[in-house]
Amino acid sequence: MFRLLAILAAAAPAVLSVLIPGESCGYFGYRLPEPGLLETVVWQSASWGMTLLPVALALLALWVPRRFPVLGAFVAIAVFVLTALTIAVPYTSICGQRRGDGLLSACMAVVVIALLLARRERPLSVPRVSAAVWTVVLLIVLGRMLIATMPVSSSDDPFCGAHLRETWALAQMHLYTGEAVGIWVAVAAIGAVLGGSGAALAAGLVLLIPAVFEPVAWFVSSAPHDCSGILELITWPYLVAAVLGVTAEVVSRRGESRKSGP
Numbered sequence: 001m002f003r004l005l006a007i008l009a010a011a012a013p014a015v016l017s018v019l020i021p022g023e024s025c026g027y028f029g030y031r032l033p034e035p036g037l038l039e040t041v042v043w044q045s046a047s048w049g050m051t052l053l054p055v056a057l058a059l060l061a062l063w064v065p066r067r068f069p070v071l072g073a074f075v076a077i078a079v080f081v082l083t084a085l086t087i088a089v090p091y092t093s094i095c096g097q098r099r100g101d102g103l104l105s106a107c108m109a110v111v112v113i114a115l116l117l118a119r120r121e122r123p124l125s126v127p128r129v130s131a132a133v134w135t136v137v138l139l140i141v142l143g144r145m146l147i148a149t150m151p152v153s154s155s156d157d158p159f160c161g162a163h164l165r166e167t168w169a170l171a172q173m174h175l176y177t178g179e180a181v182g183i184w185v186a187v188a189a190i191g192a193v194l195g196g197s198g199a200a201l202a203a204g205l206v207l208l209i210p211a212v213f214e215p216v217a218w219f220v221s222s223a224p225h226d227c228s229g230i231l232e233l234i235t236w237p238y239l240v241a242a243v244l245g246v247t248a249e250v251v252s253r254r255g256e257s258r259k260s261g262p
Helices: 002-019 039-065 068-088 102-120 127-151 166-181 183-192 200-207 208-221 236-260
Strands: 091-093 097-099
Touching: 002 039, 002 068, 002 091, 002 102, 002 166, 002 183, 039 068, 039 091, 039 127, 039 183, 068 091, 068 102, 127 166, 127 183, 127 200, 127 236, 166 183, 166 208, 183 200, 183 236, 200 208
Parallel strands: none
Antiparallel strands: 091 097
16 A cells, blocks of 8 residues: 555656646846746756656566665655755746745655555565566666657658648647656556556556557547558557556466465
């Protein structure tokens, strides 16, 4: 139970970044205020720390399950300190100075407490094959997130995708945002930490959403597309990750049922 609480609290910042609207303000001058070096280091470190914490916890749970609560707590404490520093060190932007959100620090505190309490729980034994498969899933989804955070460069390559409109276009935009802030990374991490359970199987199935959303939306909305074939609308990395995650859980369950059988 505490493992579940820890990984959910670690994934909470990604969810909150989608649910809570971002700050917006007008343009008040030609010279934009720039943050100092300390502000940049603290805020960037805290941001990446919260984003990568679910991945770190997942890898620890997969490869060192007995030491996962203690080692995970140390990592979570480091991220908690960074998020607390964003409250003490305001960040200078065009909207003025802003301080870190105490709710994010509270999420990190919950992660630390849950991991410390998880020491009393029986460690989950993850087969090496399943651990390797979920590691690949994590790396695939993490790679997609890193690509989504990179600045878009102009290219002469023709656009390939469905020209969705209205509700479908809005849903697609939310999926892109979720990818950039680490929603799918958090989903993969939940599956990795809770391997062998129904939650892990559900996490693998959820990864099908970003994989097949565009072809499904194209089919339902009858929107035009600029691709040479329907298969190009599929986001193949997510599809591979989903198939690997689901397969790992199905194989793991069959192996457990054989061991417990007569």
